[in-house]
Amino acid sequence: MLAAEIIKKPIITEKSMLLVENENKYTFSVDKRANKIQIKNSVEELFNVKVVKVNKINSLPKKKRVGQHSGFKPAITKAIVTLAEGSKIEIFEA
Template sequence: MLSPHDIIIKPIVTERSMDDIGENKYTFKVKKDANKIQIKNAVETIFGVKVEKVFTMNMNGKMKRMGKYLGRRANWKKAIVKLTPDSKSIEFFEGI
């Protein structure tokens, strides 16, 4: 069994993700094989909030080049978590 800290890898801090905080949506990079139920339980356990809905998407790694050699960054999974209206905000994102 994976611990919640193994499922949630890191938060994603971009302009768009910061705008979504006004709608109670928070964005995280998550483990590639985690499902929506595991992500929901991990966020509720770590941050002590109630999750209404989870949106997930698989992100393809970008093509990168070093001289004449081509390579690709690793594929990863992104999760956007929508909190319930009566839930408090996640304190990690408050100072950003």
């Protein structure tokens, strides 16, 4: 898989922005089939930073209902990437 296929998009929420400010951790939505080593290599390749640690989170699909119609929200895989001291990703600085 290519690096652009592994990293789908950044996750920007209040909690993820607090992680960026306080602990230098960045959150991404990633491909389900990717492992931690592939995630680390693709973040380093795409953003030219040094990755120290990768935590991968698999979420289950959630059941949702609107009136009589029911279905599922899709299952996603998140990766929380810890960068080395002094490294930053500029897309999160807005």
